[in-house]
Structures are given as C-alpha cells and as structure tokens.
Amino acid sequence: MTTTAAPLAPLAPPPARGGRRPSSPARRRRRAVDVLLGAIAIVVFVCSVFPVYWMVNTSLMPNNETRTLVPNFVPSTFTWRNYETVLSGAGRADFLPALANSATVTLLTVGVCLIFAFLAALAVTRFRFRGRRAFVLTILVVQMIPGEAMIISTYRVLDGWQLLNTIVGLTLVYVATVLPFTIWTLRGFVNGVPIELEEAAMIDGCSKSGAFWRVTFPLLAPGLVATGVFGFIQAWNEFLLALVVMSRPESMTLPVWLRTFQQATTTTNWAAIMAGSTLMAIPVIVFFLIVQGRMTSGLVSGAVKG
C-alpha cells in the first residue's frame, strides 16, 4: 500500500470529517489487508530461502543425521566433517583442482570480456558509423543462439585446435558466451553518462581523452563492476560447455566436479554433496548480494529498457 496510499494520506482526513470517507471500518480493513500481505511476504521469503537454508543445514550435520525418518531442521550434532571430506577429495575428482580451474577460467573470462566489451560499448555509443546498427544486431542475435545447439561444433572446433581440456579453450568459449551480454549492458551504462559532461570538461581545458578518463570513466566504474560480476556469475555457474569441453578429471570446473561428485556418492552421502554445493554457491551468493542493487538496475537498464 505504501506507494499508492502514502500520497493519498493527506487527502483522506478532510472528507473523513464529513463522515463519508474512511472511518474506522475502512481503516481496519486496510490493516487486515496489510497483515495478509505481510503474511504472504513471509511465505514468499521462506519459500525462496528454504532450499539455500536446507543446503547449508544438511552440510553441517553428520551424514547419518540425514538418514532419519523425521528430517533434522537444525543439525543436532554440528560438524565440519563434510567440508573436510570434500576438500580432501574423497570423490572421484578433487575439489581443489576444480576450484583452481573455475577461478582461473572465470577471472580470465571476466577480465578479457570487460576490456573487449568496454571498447565495443564505446564504439557503439560514442560514435555514429555505418555498420553500427549491424553490429548491435549481431550482438543481439548472437545472444539468442542457444549454447545447446553449439556444443557439437564448439567441441569439434576446439578439438581441431588442440584446445579441449585446456583453460585457454574454455576461456575462449566463455568469453564468446559472456561478451554479447556484457557489451549490451555496458552500452547501457555508457549511454547513461551524458556526453555533455565530457564536453563541459573539454571547455574547461581537458583534452578529449582526458575528459573521458577523468569524467566519464569514474562514472562508469559501478557499471563495470556490476557487469563484471554478472560475467563472473555466468562463467562460474556455466555447466554445459564445461561438461563438453573439460571432460578430463584434472581439467573439470566446479559445476562438472559437483555433478561427478553427486553421481559418485548419491543416496549415500547427501551431507557431503551439500557441503560441496555450499562451497560452490558461496562465492556467487556473496558477490550477488554485494552488488545486488546495482545489478538489478543494471540488468534492467542495460537489458530491458535499453
């Protein structure tokens, strides 16, 4: 009610004196509605959070506690053992090498993507040239090509270049996957900084590039961070291409490792699987929460409003 009711509030009292307008029954009904909405909000919250909670909860209990008739909603015996199991690599594949692979590929992808996309976004926003529209169209279309359709040829092409099971190969594929969206989002951010600011700085004596680096670039920093985080999440979570490109145990990334671990231990050790899941989800969740405000607005302004 806040947004619609708040501006109305000053209007409400005068007619109330006349007796026609909101008297106590109406107010009571409004309060009932508020309570109902609050209850729904809490249900939404619980439904959203419960799986995350359940993952962490299960990961902190000894495995035999996961096999009780009535599930334990809090661990009755608190233990880090599942995390030790995961970190010491009791599955078919080791966690730590997979973590290293994931971190390397993800950081490389984000770095390369940000630089390339930043340049492209500048070209598309700050210049008018023939082919600009075609480039924007290409970006949008490439974004729509499903990775599922590309796995066969990507596999073969990388195979031909001896890049299967290599960090470089997967990074290359990820850059291409993340790049279109990154360009598109950054384009939105660059567009958001009016060129007039730069021109004003130039009138005050800045050179063209000086105006850009001193005025526009600092204003873009939040956009770069948000876009970078989005690329990080995409690359960190990507499963299908990693499954196809990095099939060897030593070159697995975390998602592929998690699936292998789950396949190897399923129905016997859910506690350890949940510990592995938690370890994989933590960086993403932390990043997500840190930049969430910018990210939602960035996503909306970049991807939706244009």
Added chain:
Amino acid sequence: MTIGQDLLRADRPDAERGGGPRGSGATRGPRRSRRGSGAAGGRAGLTPAALLVPSAAVLIVVVGYPLVTLLVMSFQEFGRAQAFGAPAPFVGFDNYVRVLTDSTFWTVLLRSLAFCAVNVAATMTLGTLIALLMQRLGRALRLLVSVGLLLAWAMPALTAVIVWGWMFDTQFGVINHLLTVLTGTDFANHSWLIDPLSFFLVATVIITWQSVPFVAFTVYAGLTQVPDEVLEAAQLDGAGPVARFRLIVFPYLKSIFLVVTVLQVIWDLRVFTQIFALQGIGGIREQTSTIGVYIYQTSLAGGEYGTGGAIAVLLVILMLAISLYYVRATLKEDES
C-alpha cells in the same frame, strides 16, 4: 562473417562527413586527426572499427566459425568414424529428413514447448504477483522479500537442482516429510522423479524458483516508474485494484512484459542443466529429455554428429524466430 563486412564499411559515413577521401587504409590517419580536432564523437587515435576489432574477432572465431561448421556438418554424413578423421560425404538434406520424420524428435520438441509454456506462464504470473506485493509492502518486509529472492536468484543452477533433488529425495527428502505433516496424506517413500509428469513438476518448481526473482525485480522496477498521480487519479475516479492494473499499470509495463516473456521463453525452451542434472538424480532419460538434452545425447553421447547438427540448426532457427520480436523491439529502442 557479416561482422567483418560491416567493419569494413564502418567509417565511410564519417569519411564523407569529415570531407576526407573515402576508402583505403592509407588515408585513415590524416582523416582521423582532422575529425578529432572538431567534429563531435571522434576520439583521437581510435576509430570505431578499431574499438570493435577485439569483440568482433572473438565472435567470428568462437561463434561464427563453429556456426558455419555446424551448418556444414548438418549436411554431411558425420558419425563416430568421421570424428576420428574419416572423410565426411555430403548427403544433402538427408539428416534433416531423418530428423523431421523421426517421431522421437517431434515428441521431444512438443515436450519442450509444453514444458516451456508452463514454466513461462508460472514464472510470469508469480513474478508479477510478487512485484505487486513488493510495491505494497513496507520497507522492512520489502527488504526481506528482496533478500529471499536474491538468494534464490544467486544459487547456481546446477547447485539448485542438486539441492532440490535432495529435498525431493524419495526416502529422506524434507518435502515428503512436510507434505505428510501438512496434508495428512502419507507421502513417505513417494518417488517424484520416476513418473515423467511428476519429474517435470519438480523441474518446473526448480526453474520457477530460480526465474521468478528476475521477473519480480524487473517488473517491480517498472512499477516504480508508473506515475503515482495517474494511479491516484484513477483511484479517486473509483477504479479498483484490478482495473487499475489492467488499464494503467499494464499498458505502462507492456514493453517490459513482452521483453521479459520473450527472454523467459528463450531460456526455458533451451533448458539443459536442470533437466540433465535432474535425470542424473533420478528419472527416465527417454521420457524426460528436452531439446537441449536431446541434442547432447544424439551427438556427443550417441556419436551421430550429423543428425545432432541438423537438430541444432533447427533449434537455432526456432530460437531466432522466437527472439525476432525481442531483437526488433530492442533495436528500435536503441535507435531512438
């Protein structure tokens, strides 16, 4: 491939505007500096073409080239032998004919479409309702809902499937326990993944759980842009909440709704991770594969690269057809 051509064409209008001679690379240097001194939009030393080169190169090499490879392969007889170096003879439309006359393909396609429709409807409805709810909540509760949605959104898709798989576990899953307690019916040892319909119900729950936050936040952001005055005026004129949504809010948000719906359709139609991972937890592969998983199984698991390629090409065409609206709308907005 088109990108390259466009890049070549890229600076001609500038050349004309700047009055410099058009065309050859040798004249580029002086033209650039002349423009940099005065005309708006030029940045000394960097032309748009140069700025676009890295991105275009990556896209040509990692998207364009494989795309061409895929297209060529879909017209070849390409199986295990060819993958190990045997020559791949061209067979015309044989692969396409085989795919299109295969009832399994049509079953998978229809299954994917139906699954997509259900998921998009569920996601859009729930997301919009939650956005409306967030708009009406006080600050504290709204923050609570936002945090919850963000957590769901932040979960990696694969992790989410595995966690939900554990929650839906036949023997020790918390869902069976909660359902038994809440409904009074005995759900103990109820298997959720064996029956295909029930399998897809679980998949729908997982996907909706993860997609609703994006829809909710986007629609909420759109809602905050609907001017309060208009809503107030309508309220004073006696428009109820439903009428206000239908007559004022919806028209304001129409473009957002369309774009978000198209995005959801695209994401849900090509769904892979959720189905693939859920099949790994339980569930019968033949009865639950969607088009993405089917391509994977036909080509990489089954070794029929040519046939898989034909399906993949068909999927690309289908996707591009669906996203036509999104691309057009976005481009139009970009122009303005």
